[in-house]
Amino acid sequence: MSLYGTMRTGVSGMNAQSNRLSTVAENIANANTTGYKRASTEFSSMILPSGNGAYNSGGVQTEVRYSISQPGATTFTTSASDLAIDGGGFFIVEGANGQEYLTRAGSFVPDSEGNLVNAAGFTLMGYEYEAGVDPTVVVNGFDGLTRVNLASKGLIxxxxxxxxxxxxxxxxxxxxxxxxxxxxxxxxxxxxxxxxxxxxxxxxxxxxxxxxxxxxxxxSKVAGYQIDSDGIVYVKYENGKLDPRYRIALANVQSPDKLKPESGNVYSQGVDSGVIITGFAGSGDFGEILSGALESSNVDIAEELTAMIESQRNYTANSKVFQTGSELLEVLVNLKR
Structure with missing residues (x-):
């Protein structure tokens, strides 16, 4: 067994536990982030060939996974533009770069132009809607989508x-x-x-x-708006009339946990996630839309604190391995003296 190998193994263990602590820190920091999906660090061993009565210690490598398919708890609010999905699917949003992303973060509010924008600045997308006529959906793409805009058109x-x-x-x-x-x-x-x-x-x-x-x-003046479980967005007037404007589109993939996380609590298509399929709430594998509700993060603080303690102890133990190897190497050096 090589002392240098022992020290490298100890360093490998410390790096792995450092990565785990990083995901724990991220989870705790986002415990109150709407629609956030917890990250976890998975470990796998690295084995080196051994022979001639000597053992070569290997190491450990890590991979970060996100529990995207695991839903968070639903909390109810007083805002009709706060949206949650009861079941499968993601909201389709547009970033400042004009690219579409998927998200479960439905804390939307109208911006200065009337577009529904969530806390991270992504704009909700949907199809223009006429009463009784479902818009045509491009099931494998985002063509035809437009920004959901609730700007007042004045008196109706x-x-x-x-x-x-x-x-x-x-x-x-x-x-x-x-x-x-x-x-x-x-x-x-x-x-x-x-x-x-x-x-x-x-x-x-x-x-x-x-x-x-x-x-x-x-x-009649605009008095507000409402969104039903099918994702149809209505503008409501003082005379009680409801004017359907848009139908919110949802999207999903075959393996949600393989989506690629992006800044702003959004996801893009990953290499192994499968193709993106679009549709409407309540159809196929898509859940219903809940208005006046938000999906909380799926972070369990107690579980994260437990993982933090485990990582701290394991990091310390690996540092002891490194320290011991270093001390043994120093003994060898001193033998020459």
Whole structure:
């Protein structure tokens, strides 16, 4: 056995435990980071060939893994733009560089331009939506996605297109008698218009009709927004009308734990993660979207503190191996004296 080999083995152990302490530190620092996935250090042995009655000590190498597929606890908030995913999938967000990423961090708020942006500055992406018509999804890419923007379009108004009116002629009216009534409708700007109707008795039996609702509405201000479990984003107006604007897109891969972590608690496609598949909440393997909720980190502080103590003790033990090897080497040097 080589004393130099012993010392190298001790250094290898210290480096491995240092890496483990680094992941523990990162996990503890991000214990309150929305959607954060804990990192762990996995160890594997390095064996050197031995022979002629001598043993060559090897070492240890480490690999950092992320528990991306392990969900964190769901906490509820008072903001409708806070989003969590109950099940599989990731939100698709756009970075400042224009590139799309995946994330579980759904703490979105409108920025100065009305775009929904999370705490790390990534913009939520979705498809423009029309009521009753699902947008076309490119299942293996991000084509067609646009930024989810809740900027106010001002007052909303709708012109009247249909309506009905009920009317009765006086019971004693004679044939040829004319009566007049009016009806309020809305033009394309939401202004009220009065339509006058003249009706004449032409036979012994007068017509009768049911109903009276006119469609269209007067101008109304934006009062807020809401997002349903299917990911449809509605702008809500003071008159109670909901205007669907977008449908949030979700994405997933075959091996989420193999995604490549990036700064800002986002992920990009990794070498072994599999291809990215996009779709909508509630379909396939995608979970439902929870509005007014956030996914907490999946860090267990008690577990991290335990790992910290273990790493500290193991680091100390490996340093003792190095120190002992160094002392034995010094004895050999002193033999010449």
């Amino acid at each position: 108004a709708a012109g009247s297109t249909t309506g009905s009116m009920g009317a009765n002629l006086p019971s004693g009216a004679a044939v040829g008698d004319i009566s007049t009534t009016s009806l309020v409708v809305y033009d394309s700007q939401g202004n009220t218009r009065i339509l006058d109707f003249n009706y004449e008795k032409t036979a012994a039996n007068a017509f009768n009709a049911d109903g009276g609702s006119i469609d269209g509405n007067a101008p």
